Amino acid sequence: MKAIVGKAWKYQDNINTDEIIPAKYLNTSDPKELARYCMAGIDEGFVLKISPGDLIVAGENFGCGSSREHAPWAIKEAGISCVIAKTFARIFFRNAINIGLPIIECKEAADDIKEEDIVEVDIDSGKIINRTQNKEYKIMPYPEFMQKLITAGGLMNYLKASRR
Amino acid sequence: MSMTITEKILAAHTGQDQVKPGEFIEARVDVALGNDVTAPIAIREFESFGAKEVFDRERVVLVPDHYAPNKDIKSAEQCKIMRDFACKQHITNYFEVGQMGVEHALLPEQGLALPGDLIIGADSHTCTYGGLGAFSTGVGSTDLAAVMISGKIWLKVPESIKISFDGPLNRWVSGKDLILYTIGRITVDGALYMAMEFTGSTISALNMDSRLSICNMAIEAGAKNGIIAPDETTLAYVKDRAKRPFSTYQSDPDAHYCKTYHFRAEEIQPQVALPPLPENSRSVDEVGEILIDQVVIGSCTNGRISDLRQAAEVLKGNKANSRVRLIIIPATQNIYRQALEEGLFQIFLDAGAVISTPTCGPCLGGYMGVLAAGERALATTNRNFIGRMGHLQSEVYLSNPAVAAASAITGKISHPREIISE
Numbered sequence: 166m167k168a169i170v171g172k173a174w175k176y177q178d179n180i181n182t183d184e185i186i187p188a189k190y191l192n193t194s195d196p197k198e199l200a201r202y203c204m205a206g207i208d209e210g211f212v213l214k215i216s217p218g219d220l221i222v223a224g225e226n227f228g229c230g231s232s233r234e235h236a237p238w239a240i241k242e243a244g245i246s247c248v249i250a251k252t253f254a255r256i257f258f259r260n261a262i263n264i265g266l267p268i269i270e271c272k273e274a275a276d277d278i279k280e281e282d283i284v285e286v287d288i289d290s291g292k293i294i295n296r297t298q299n300k301e302y303k304i305m306p307y308p309e310f311m312q313k314l315i316t317a318g319g320l321m322n323y324l325k326a327s328r329r
Numbered sequence: 330m331s332m333t334i335t336e337k338i339l340a341a342h343t344g345q346d347q348v349k350p351g352e353f354i355e356a357r358v359d360v361a362l363g364n365d366v367t368a369p370i371a372i373r374e375f376e377s378f379g380a381k382e383v384f385d386r387e388r389v390v391l392v393p394d395h396y397a398p399n400k401d402i403k404s405a406e407q408c409k410i411m412r413d414f415a416c417k418q419h420i421t422n423y424f425e426v427g428q429m430g431v432e433h434a435l436l437p438e439q440g441l442a443l444p445g446d447l448i449i450g451a452d453s454h455t456c457t458y459g460g461l462g463a464f465s466t467g468v469g470s471t472d473l474a475a476v477m478i479s480g481k482i483w484l485k486v487p488e489s490i491k492i493s494f495d496g497p498l499n500r501w502v503s504g505k506d507l508i509l510y511t512i513g514r515i516t517v518d519g520a521l522y523m524a525m526e527f528t529g530s531t532i533s534a535l536n537m538d539s540r541l542s543i544c545n546m547a548i549e550a551g552a553k554n555g556i557i558a559p560d561e562t563t564l565a566y567v568k569d570r571a572k573r574p575f576s577t578y579q580s581d582p583d584a585h586y587c588k589t590y591h592f593r594a595e596e597i598q599p600q601v602a603l604p605p606l607p608e609n610s611r612s613v614d615e616v617g618e619i620l621i622d623q624v625v626i627g628s629c630t631n632g633r634i635s636d637l638r639q640a641a642e643v644l645k646g647n648k649a650n651s652r653v654r655l656i657i658i659p660a661t662q663n664i665y666r667q668a669l670e671e672g673l674f675q676i677f678l679d680a681g682a683v684i685s686t687p688t689c690g691p692c693l694g695g696y697m698g699v700l701a702a703g704e705r706a707l708a709t710t711n712r713n714f715i716g717r718m719g720h721l722q723s724e725v726y727l728s729n730p731a732v733a734a735a736s737a738i739t740g741k742i743s744h745p746r747e748i749i750s751e
Contacts, residue, residue: 188693192403194369226518232453234469260469310353
């Protein structure tokens with residue numbers, strides 16, 4: 166899996182899909198356009214401050230609210246390499262897995278990581294490494310079926326491969 | 330082994346004798362739903378996959394409701410993508426403007442969601458159809474694409490929680506209040522990944538409109554689905570609407586629930602959820618003095634005929650406060666027509682309300698009543714996140730239609746008894 170390393174941008178609990186991508190931008194399904202407004206509902210300067218490869222680190226229930234897949238698309242296309250949260254809302258969670266946006270549930274890491282810490286995620290070895298604070302966290306492995314989706318790079322790739 | 334109603338429906342759609350919470354399954358889908366905001370991405374994924382035909386053109390339902398009738402050029406283009414796809418695929422249940430309604434009011438009305446069904450929809454409030462005793466859950470556009478191709482979906486079997494309400498409802502209290510009360514107690518992730526099963530004498534006495542309101546907001550507690558076991562009320566509702574056979578399921582008496590809540594209906598007054606979360610609900614008497622600029626009565630939560638009747642009961646002979654914009658949105662064409670024929674429109678117009686064609690419009694800050702900075706709305710919708718209905722510095726409060734109507738008259742959030750004495 167592609168190496169994940171970048172700056173962490175921290176958010177609190179219950180970050181909802183209206184904050185990730187406000188409804189006024191839902192009259193398009195172009196990921197590149199959506200990316201311009203990533204997190205605009207809570208942090209209008211977000212896209213200006215991030216660099217490709219950076220991470221979002223959040224509290225409980227990240228991605229709650231709507232089923233809009235525009236939310237993980239905006240995050241992925243904006244260049245965010247991974248979202249680490251204490252817990253994820255269920256539709257956002259499955260959407261992220263389905264489109265190949267890496268997401269990790271890890272309460273300890275989500276608590277400890279500070280804004281702008283440099284964080285590395287090694288999914289194959291099952292580790293989150295906070296390079297700034299010199300700390301490591303274990304990642305719980307995904308259930309076997311989800312592993313297959315992740316390895317395939319998302320649901321459509323998995324579906325294609327399973328039909329061969 | 331004993332199973333809950335949710336587990337039974339899932340098992341029936343996998344061909345297994347039983348399923349257990351935590352298990353991953355691949356289930357056959359009865360109905361796959363998309364709207365003008367979510368279907369375009371699904372269609373794009375469908376076409377890049379190289380798929381030629383949907384799995385079953387009777388079972389894919391496409392409804393332009395969020396930004397339809399077309400809000401702007403981009404929305405028109407999204408609606409066109411969906412329309413063109415529906416035409417190319419000969420989708421039986423594509424509802425054009427003039428037939429369409431807010432999807433989660435439309436499908437039950439049209440007999441497209443039935444007891445025992447497994448329904449997925451690219452809209453988080455797809456959980457609504459649990460009110461008919463179906464397993465119904467919201468998913469994303471890629472999931473919808475995969476289902477349109479294969480007719481199947483991957484699911485993790487949820488744990489079930491039981492929420493029972495007993496006793497008679499107080500006046501002006503309806504399904505909306507019961508679900509706001511519940512979310513207030515269990516919080517916005519209190520049912521995360523779980524099936525919320527509603528039972529008890531209070532629930533059994535509810536009409537279908539109220540049951541659909543309750544299940545509509547299961548997602549606001551983080552649930553995978555909400556469900557109310559089918560009974561005589563359900564059968565009477567679907568009797569003349571169902572165009573295909575269906576099955577009914579009930580939870581086994583000794584089925585396992587990971588949590589159980591018991592609430593007494595007599596303790597519940599009409600609820601108001603304060604921004605910025607649906608869990609901030611309290612009795613309308615505890616809200617204090619909150620002046621409002623706009624009232625919206627409608628949506629997939631409360632845009633049905635019972636809701637409009639309740640609003641009309643309060644509004645009759647009264648006028649909206651001169652500072653308040655009162656926007657009423659019947660959720661389907663049939664509801665619109667029925668409200669007209671029952672004389673409700675006369676009441677609404679005399680009260681100074683505007684009556685819109687069915688649309689999701691203002692619920693998600695789309696159009697037909699968006700808020701400026703510093704404005705406050707009371708709505709019968711289902712979400713009050715920051716910026717939900719417009720500017721990030723606007724506020725949305727949630728309530729049932731009777732409270733919304735009363736508040737439109739007084740200009741501030743009010744109990745209906747301030748208008749209609751008990």
